[in-house]
Amino acid sequence: MEHNLSRRDWLKGGTALAGAILMGSRANAQSMTVPGFVPTPENPLRLGSNENPYGVSIAARQAIIDSFDTAHQYGRGSRRALTKVLAEMESVDEKNIIFSGGSGEILKTLGLITAVEGGSVLTADPTYHGLTRYAINRKVPIKRVPVNDTMTIDLDMLKAAYTDDVSIIYLVNPNNPLPTIMEKNKLKDFCLEMSKKCLVFIDEAYHEYVNNPDYETMVPLACSNENIVVARTASKIHGFAGVRLGIGYGSVKWLEKIREYMTGSASHLAISGAVASYQDTATQDFCRRKNQQSLKITYDLFDKHNVRYVKSNTNFVFFETGIDVNEVREKFRENGIIVGRPFPPYLNWCRVSMGKPEDMEYFSKIYEKIFI
Ligand SMILES: Cc1ncc(COP(=O)(O)O)c(C=O)c1O
Numbered sequence: 001m002e003h004n005l006s007r008r009d010w011l012k013g014g015t016a017l018a019g020a021i022l023m024g025s026r027a028n029a030q031s032m033t034v035p036g037f038v039p040t041p042e043n044p045l046r047l048g049s050n051e052n053p054y055g056v057s058i059a060a061r062q063a064i065i066d067s068f069d070t071a072h073q074y075g076r077g078s079r080r081a082l083t084k085v086l087a088e089m090e091s092v093d094e095k096n097i098i099f100s101g102g103s104g105e106i107l108k109t110l111g112l113i114t115a116v117e118g119g120s121v122l123t124a125d126p127t128y129h130g131l132t133r134y135a136i137n138r139k140v141p142i143k144r145v146p147v148n149d150t151m152t153i154d155l156d157m158l159k160a161a162y163t164d165d166v167s168i169i170y171l172v173n174p175n176n177p178l179p180t181i182m183e184k185n186k187l188k189d190f191c192l193e194m195s196k197k198c199l200v201f202i203d204e205a206y207h208e209y210v211n212n213p214d215y216e217t218m219v220p221l222a223c224s225n226e227n228i229v230v231a232r233t234a235s236k237i238h239g240f241a242g243v244r245l246g247i248g249y250g251s252v253k254w255l256e257k258i259r260e261y262m263t264g265s266a267s268h269l270a271i272s273g274a275v276a277s278y279q280d281t282a283t284q285d286f287c288r289r290k291n292q293q294s295l296k297i298t299y300d301l302f303d304k305h306n307v308r309y310v311k312s313n314t315n316f317v318f319f320e321t322g323i324d325v326n327e328v329r330e331k332f333r334e335n336g337i338i339v340g341r342p343f344p345p346y347l348n349w350c351r352v353s354m355g356k357p358e359d360m361e362y363f364s365k366i367y368e369k370i371f372i
Pocket residue numbers: 049050101102103104105128130172175176203205206232233234235241245246
């Protein structure tokens with residue numbers, strides 16, 4: 001079949017053909033925008049893993065296809081090109097950037113470093129489990145500081161909880177599963193003060209979705225200080241969750257250590273795709289715009305029914321269910337929707353990832369069927 005799909009078709013959110021091509025095939029299509037798609041427990045709407053429902057952009061797909069020409073060779077790829085693109089984008093030096101097979105690899109590597117070299121991890125609760133779960137399995141002690149009443153990571157409490165055995169402070173900004181941010185000046189001061197004592201590691205997986213004047217990336221700080229590292233991922237706004245590309249920003253000292261311990265690497269295909277994707281700002285803008293539309297549909301639903309929820313700086317919303325989230329998950333699954341897993345201690349709350357606006361309309365319909 002001739003895949004003559006223009007950027008305009010894609011941006012319009014398009015035709016059945018566009019939908020089918022974007023999703024690979026009809027059989028894989030999991031969006032209400034694809035004609036004929038009926039969500040079932042076996043082939044559900046995926047609103048549980050904070051994926052980008054628009055997938056990999058056209059430009060990135062083409063770049064990945066083109067990169068197959070040299071995919072059989074070691075050491076090939078566009079590492080230099082991607083480093084240059086990102087260094088310019090973030091106004092940092094090229095030596096302060098590394099790549100990994102997804103940012104999860106950097107998280108695990110830092111957990112491994114702590115396990116081998118000693119120390120404990122200080123973090124917030126709840127937060128993303130990638131680093132802590134890996135570290136716990138290697139007997140690393142974890143200290144968790146609960147979020148405050150506004151469900152925000154409490155930097156004062158974290159400071160108070162610091163003890164000399166802490167080797168890494170792991171902070172997710174915006175957080176996950178709570179889509180809240182830390183105030184930029186407070187976070188900057190915290191990073192500068194605490195990085196004199198240990199590594200401060202900021203996970204900015206959802207950076208590209210944030211639209212909040214109180215937020216700021218810590219990438220420039222990481223590249224100009226010895227003990228601050230920032231992880232980013234192409235899995236979210238770039239739709240690379242299955243392609244796998246993570247990015248680390250930090251001092252040469254820390255990046256060398258991570259490189260030394262890391263067991264995987266970013267593939268030539270992922271890096272080549274990312275060169276195109278990171279420069280494709282129109283597609284990123286499109287995804288951000290659609291995400292805002294999906295958030296609005298979801299907020300409207302919860303407002304209409306007086307449901308408590310946490311306003312999002314990401315591509316997911318955290319809302320109160322009032323009943324055990326496992327029960328809620330089962331009911332959504334029966335109706336062809338996957339929502340987020342349980343996040344203790346918020347067992348009567350649920351995380352729902354943003355699909356396309358049409359998907360969130362369907363989510364709203366099923367929510368009302370289950371709860372109202
Ligand atoms: C906060 C956070 N960090 C890291 C990751 C891992 O992302 P990846 O390994 O796909 O780059 C995720 C995935 O959902 C996440 O939510």
